[in-house]
Amino acid sequence: MEILVLLVTLALCGATWALFRLCDRLRGQS
Amino acid sequence: MTGQGLLQLALYVVALVLLVKPLGAYMAAVFQGERTFMAPLLGPVERLIYRLSGVDPARESDWKPYAFGALLVNLLGALAVYALQRLQGFLPLNPQGLAAVSPDSSFNTAVSFATNTNWQGYAGEATMSYLTQMLGLAVQNFLSAASGIAVLIALTRGFTRREAGQIGNFWVDFTRSTLYVLLPLSFLLAVVLSAQGVVQSFAPYQQATLVEPVVIQVPATNADGTPQLDASGAAVTKDQTVTEQTLPLGPAASQVAIKQLGTNGGGFFNVNSAHPFENPTPLSNFLEMLAILLIPAALCYTFGSMVNDRRQGWALLAAMLVIFLPLLVGAFAAEQAGNPRFEALGVDQAASAMQPGGNMEGKETRFGIANSALWATATTAASNGSVNAMHDSFTPLGGLVPMWLMQLGEVVFGGVGSGLYGMLMFAVIAVFIAGLMVGRTPEYLGKKIEAYEVKMAAVVLLVPCVAVLLGTAVAVMTPAATTSVANPGVHGFSEILYAFSSAGNNNGSAFAGLSANTPFYNFALGIAMWVSRYWLMIPVLAIAGSLAAKRATAVTAGTLPTHTPLFVTLLVITVLLVGALTFLPALALGPIVEHLQLHGSH
Numbered sequence: 221m222e223i224l225v226l227l228v229t230l231a232l233c234g235a236t237w238a239l240f241r242l243c244d245r246l247r248g249q250s
Numbered sequence: 251m252t253g254q255g256l257l258q259l260a261l262y263v264v265a266l267v268l269l270v271k272p273l274g275a276y277m278a279a280v281f282q283g284e285r286t287f288m289a290p291l292l293g294p295v296e297r298l299i300y301r302l303s304g305v306d307p308a309r310e311s312d313w314k315p316y317a318f319g320a321l322l323v324n325l326l327g328a329l330a331v332y333a334l335q336r337l338q339g340f341l342p343l344n345p346q347g348l349a350a351v352s353p354d355s356s357f358n359t360a361v362s363f364a365t366n367t368n369w370q371g372y373a374g375e376a377t378m379s380y381l382t383q384m385l386g387l388a389v390q391n392f393l394s395a396a397s398g399i400a401v402l403i404a405l406t407r408g409f410t411r412r413e414a415g416q417i418g419n420f421w422v423d424f425t426r427s428t429l430y431v432l433l434p435l436s437f438l439l440a441v442v443l444s445a446q447g448v449v450q451s452f453a454p455y456q457q458a459t460l461v462e463p464v465v466i467q468v469p470a471t472n473a474d475g476t477p478q479l480d481a482s483g484a485a486v487t488k489d490q491t492v493t494e495q496t497l498p499l500g501p502a503a504s505q506v507a508i509k510q511l512g513t514n515g516g517g518f519f520n521v522n523s524a525h526p527f528e529n530p531t532p533l534s535n536f537l538e539m540l541a542i543l544l545i546p547a548a549l550c551y552t553f554g555s556m557v558n559d560r561r562q563g564w565a566l567l568a569a570m571l572v573i574f575l576p577l578l579v580g581a582f583a584a585e586q587a588g589n590p591r592f593e594a595l596g597v598d599q600a601a602s603a604m605q606p607g608g609n610m611e612g613k614e615t616r617f618g619i620a621n622s623a624l625w626a627t628a629t630t631a632a633s634n635g636s637v638n639a640m641h642d643s644f645t646p647l648g649g650l651v652p653m654w655l656m657q658l659g660e661v662v663f664g665g666v667g668s669g670l671y672g673m674l675m676f677a678v679i680a681v682f683i684a685g686l687m688v689g690r691t692p693e694y695l696g697k698k699i700e701a702y703e704v705k706m707a708a709v710v711l712l713v714p715c716v717a718v719l720l721g722t723a724v725a726v727m728t729p730a731a732t733t734s735v736a737n738p739g740v741h742g743f744s745e746i747l748y749a750f751s752s753a754g755n756n757n758g759s760a761f762a763g764l765s766a767n768t769p770f771y772n773f774a775l776g777i778a779m780w781v782s783r784y785w786l787m788i789p790v791l792a793i794a795g796s797l798a799a800k801r802a803t804a805v806t807a808g809t810l811p812t813h814t815p816l817f818v819t820l821l822v823i824t825v826l827l828v829g830a831l832t833f834l835p836a837l838a839l840g841p842i843v844e845h846l847q848l849h850g851s852h
Contacts, residue, residue: 224353239789246706247702247792
């Protein structure tokens with residue numbers, strides 16, 4: 221279960237980072 | 251509805267509105283770096299914090315480092331809460347010798363408190379050591395609330411700055427929120443609450459002899475500890491006479507104060523503010539309710555002050571009140587009307603000098619109908635989530651009100667900071683719609699609202715909706731989730747919808763009736779809480795950065811004024827339409843059907 225917690229947390233961090241980059245990129249295009 | 255009840259609601263609203271200006275003006279001074287009456291006491295502490303942490307308060311950043319700071323402090327907070335729960339068995343201040351919390355529950359609680367949601371799948375007094383409550387949960391109550399306020403202040407600077415790259419220093423806004431706003435108010439409230447009888451102690455739980463022993467039914471077990479079953483396979487029970495009860499204690503007053511003021515809501519004890527050690531008197535109840543909406547309401551005034559047009563702040567507060575007040579009265583009326591099935595049985599549900607009348611199931615007799623309905627409405631209008639009555643026991647329409655308030659996106663007051671930045675996103679959409687109607691580039695507070703801002707605002711509005719509806723849909727199709735429902739059928743659907751509405755909007759209140767401390771719900775609700783907090787913060791800060799870089803637009807005859815009743819109406823309609831169109835089908839499957847079943851002839 222600890223491994224699952226780690227994987228879910230890493231996935232959430234990764235997705236959040238991707239949104240961060242997307243917001244930045246969209247701003248560059250506007 | 252009783253006149254006395256309505257009078258109590260009116261007293262609450264008047265007290266709240268009277269406090270908006272003094273607190274709002276104080277917070278505006280704090281965040282604009284002006285000297286306040288707290289400066290002689292807290293100024294040296296603030297400077298010491300910056301020196302120790304190596305922060306240069308004069309150094310500002312654009313939105314990216316600002317967002318990175320907010321995300322980092324929240325991530326570290328979540329990790330700390332997770333570690334404390336897992337290691338509490340080896341740590342001090344654990345007089346009951348409580349064991350480590352399971353990994354999935356620890357994950358859920360860590361995310362819950364870092365995101366200002368405070369959804370609780372656990373029972374505080376049976377799960378968390380005093381150290382975990384104090385050092386983990388109470389600290390996150392401060393830090394998550396301060397993060398929300400900081401993001402709002404950054405967005406406000408986005409509107410006020412002209413052709414600027416910077417939106418502020420996250421660490422400064424974060425420190426000032428905690429030090430000048432949350433800590434002093436929490437200290438004051440904690441002292442008053444402990445004077446009212448809220449416990450604040452490190453002593454172990456106490457055993458008390460019952461004045462009147464009670465007989466309860468407990469499962470009978472075989473010699474090997476397995477449950478005894480009868481011929482049909484049903485569990486056999488036996489009578490057990492209880493003569494003693496355990497009185498849980500702990501440092502509750504200090505945690506209750508910030509859980510209310512920071513719109514956190516996580517109770518020290520399992521039944522939250524329905525517990526007499528957390529909320530013992532009508533006065534403590536009134537103060538705790540006032541604390542729920544105090545900062546979110548006052549931040550409207552702070553916003554108006556900081557954008558140099560206080561009418562803008564009052565307009566936003568008016569929009570919140572226009573939605574809040576009818577729903578408050580609606581919840582009160584639904585609960586006071588009681589249960590029609592009881593009427594058929596000849597049960598007296600009329601209010602009198604001897605009883606509050608109405609639907610008293612799940613409510614504390616010392617709070618009655620009006621104060622239970624008021625708390626339920628305030629706690630879900632704000633993203634607080636604490637309860638003084640069990641929302642699961644509300645009438646279908648009474649329960650629909652708190653559920654829909656959460657589904658509106660927690661913008662009717664909402665969380666400290668997050669509620670107002672959510673409402674400002676609706677304002678961006680409202681001026682965009684108005685711009686479409688007249689064929690003019692929309693503006694808000696002198697800044698042109700262009701494609702980028704509208705896209706980001708749409709993300710902010712849509713993420714919680716997706717988290718709620720997708721989470722609910724997955725849950726009702728998953729056996730691991732449906733087995734947690736204690737009331738199969740329409741009410742069970744409401745329980746699942748409520749849980750995801752609560753997590754997906756960072757509220758944290760529970761409908762009860764749902765055994766949510768399972769791996770499925772701990773992960774699913776944890777993910778919903780995470781995305782609906784951080785996936786909103788990032789686009790909001792991106793908008794702040796975009797707006798700050800723009801030049802100011804001159805006000806002309808064609809500019810839509812955003813402080814008028816017309817704009818308030820437009821904003822309210824935008825919020826309600828988004829909420830209605832998104833969630834009405836789901837509500838129709840839950841509380842609306844339940845209401846029709848209750849009042850139907852069959």
